[in-house]
Amino acid sequence: MSTFTMPSLGADMEAGTLVEWLVKPGDKVTRGDTVAVVETQKGAIEIEIFESGVIGELLAEPGQTLLVGAPLARLGDQEINVPAAAAEPEPQPEPQPEPEDPRRVQASAVPAAVPTKPMPAATTGTVLASPAARARAAELGLALDGVVGSGPGGAVLLADVERPEQARQAVTFEPATDRPRGKPGLDLSEMRRAIATAMSRSKRDIPHYYLSHEIDLQSAQDWLTDTNAVRTPDQRLLMGAMLIRATVKALAKVPELNGRFETDSFAPSGPVHCGLAIAMRGGGLIAPAMLDAQEKGLDAIMEAMRDMVARTRTGLLRNSEITQGTITISSLGESGVDALFGVIYPPQVALVGFGAPRPRSMVHDGAVQPRIAVTATLAADHRVSDGRRGALFLAEIDRLLQEPEAL
Amino acid sequence: MTPSDPRAVFIEELIAVAPDLEAATIDDNDHLQNELGLDSMDFLRLVSALHKRFDLPIPESDYPRLASPAKAVTYLVEKLAT
Numbered sequence: 001m002s003t004f005t006m007p008s009l010g011a012d013m014e015a016g017t018l019v020e021w022l023v024k025p026g027d028k029v030t031r032g033d034t035v036a037v038v039e040t041q042k043g044a045i046e047i048e049i050f051e052s053g054v055i056g057e058l059l060a061e062p063g064q065t066l067l068v069g070a071p072l073a074r075l076g077d078q079e080i081n082v083p084a085a086a087a088e089p090e091p092q093p094e095p096q097p098e099p100e101d102p103r104r105v106q107a108s109a110v111p112a113a114v115p116t117k118p119m120p121a122a123t124t125g126t127v128l129a130s131p132a133a134r135a136r137a138a139e140l141g142l143a144l145d146g147v148v149g150s151g152p153g154g155a156v157l158l159a160d161v162e163r164p165e166q167a168r169q170a171v172t173f174e175p176a177t178d179r180p181r182g183k184p185g186l187d188l189s190e191m192r193r194a195i196a197t198a199m200s201r202s203k204r205d206i207p208h209y210y211l212s213h214e215i216d217l218q219s220a221q222d223w224l225t226d227t228n229a230v231r232t233p234d235q236r237l238l239m240g241a242m243l244i245r246a247t248v249k250a251l252a253k254v255p256e257l258n259g260r261f262e263t264d265s266f267a268p269s270g271p272v273h274c275g276l277a278i279a280m281r282g283g284g285l286i287a288p289a290m291l292d293a294q295e296k297g298l299d300a301i302m303e304a305m306r307d308m309v310a311r312t313r314t315g316l317l318r319n320s321e322i323t324q325g326t327i328t329i330s331s332l333g334e335s336g337v338d339a340l341f342g343v344i345y346p347p348q349v350a351l352v353g354f355g356a357p358r359p360r361s362m363v364h365d366g367a368v369q370p371r372i373a374v375t376a377t378l379a380a381d382h383r384v385s386d387g388r389r390g391a392l393f394l395a396e397i398d399r400l401l402q403e404p405e406a407l
Numbered sequence: 408m409t410p411s412d413p414r415a416v417f418i419e420e421l422i423a424v425a426p427d428l429e430a431a432t433i434d435d436n437d438h439l440q441n442e443l444g445l446d447s448m449d450f451l452r453l454v455s456a457l458h459k460r461f462d463l464p465i466p467e468s469d470y471p472r473l474a475s476p477a478k479a480v481t482y483l484v485e486k487l488a489t
Contacts, residue, residue, distance in 0.1 A: 233455040
């Protein structure tokens with residue numbers, strides 16, 4: 001018997017609002033099944049269960065805002081009777097030890113990876129606080145009981161801890177109402193806050209280096225035009241899919257760009273969970289990860305992109321897609337500018353940027369010709385790799401795109 | 408079967424790929440990418456939907472003719488008449 005808790009979808013997430021249950025007590029679930037919809041700063045997200053079992057008592061009601069780590073449901077190993085009201089006492093969550101060593105503080109401030117090991121519910125002593133707030137308070141040497149919480153139930157949130165001392169007074173927790181919405185369940189100002197937190201963390205902690213390389217895309221474009229000419233629109237490919245395929249393949253040569261920097265060290269990842277930056281109309285962006293992209297051919301990558309963009313616009317993303325990325329690709333598409341210099345999405349260690357492909361004068365076969373070209377950039381983490389390796393990576397992407405039929 | 412009102416169908420499918428757009432605020436001369444913010448995948452999903460609704464091939468070379476609702480309706484009417 002275990003407890004299914006509110007997962008963290010990033011270091012900045014402190015609480016989520018349960019929108020609906022997709023399961024009921026007695027339902028059998030398999031690890032990875034979606035069991036609930038939770039509204040977060042990144043919009044409404046489908047939450048996957050972290051282990052297989054049978055859903056027991058539901059401990060939270062739709063509409064409730066719960067801190068990360070708060071119990072949502074009990075999960076049994078096998079058939080269990082749904083207990084009558086007040087069957088057993090609320091399990092007292094293990095208190096999270098206050099970190100003493102600054103290195104450990106740093107570690108716990110890194111975004112929670114995957115909600116397979118849910119953080120203990122937020123109670124140490126009597127102060128209710130989110131895990132992110134707790135970690136930051138320890139980092140700042142701040143006693144949580146001296147901070148006025150603005151979260152649900154007076155819980156101390158990250159913003160409360162980071163607020164300047166004189167302003168660390170009570171503020172009201174504003175329920176999410178009457179706000180501009182790009183799509184249902186998405187609060188753009190909350191998303192902006194999430195982006196600000198993640199990008200500030202990136203710029204503070206990650207020593208970025210940047211490389212830029214112009215790639216001749218004419219062969220790829222010609223191949224794409226020929227391929228699409230005989231396909232119906234629903235089977236056509238986008239240049240974006242070719243860029244992703246080439247990037248994912250090139251990672252095999254420079255694997256130290258794919259992985260996560262957590263707990264003070266880099267863990268390279270075998271699978272490529274490739275985050276795709278998708279801009280939201282009205283502002284903001286989200287980078288859900290295409291899981292196991294290394295196993296996908298061009299058509300499968302295209303299909304996965306279609307599905308992810310469609311769900312970003314009109315449906316729901318899943319928490320594994322939000323939390324498991326190992327590298328991000330940001331592609332400006334046809335109407336953008338020439339190049340983008342990315343800010344790495346922590347705890348990842350690299351971001352690959354593609355500007356808008358457009359005709360440029362290039363030397364080809366010894367003569368200046370108009371060729372479709374794209375500027376590929378790499379923002380990478382100097383704690384993990386160096387420019388020489390990064391250069392090899394961009395050169396490999398270039399090489400792969402010269403043989404589009406082999407992608 | 409071909410729908411009788413190309414503009415209504417076009418707007419309906421446009422809203423389906425970009426549900427945060429409001430039909431009432433879309434100007435017929437809005438550029439789908441620049442003004443309405445469709446990215447290349449949104450645009451391709453729209454073309455796929457129009458292909459299904461109107462049973463037209465819509466080759467890539469015709470994409471510029473779908474740049475705005477006004478242009479797209481002209482294009483659809485023309486293609487449906489031939």
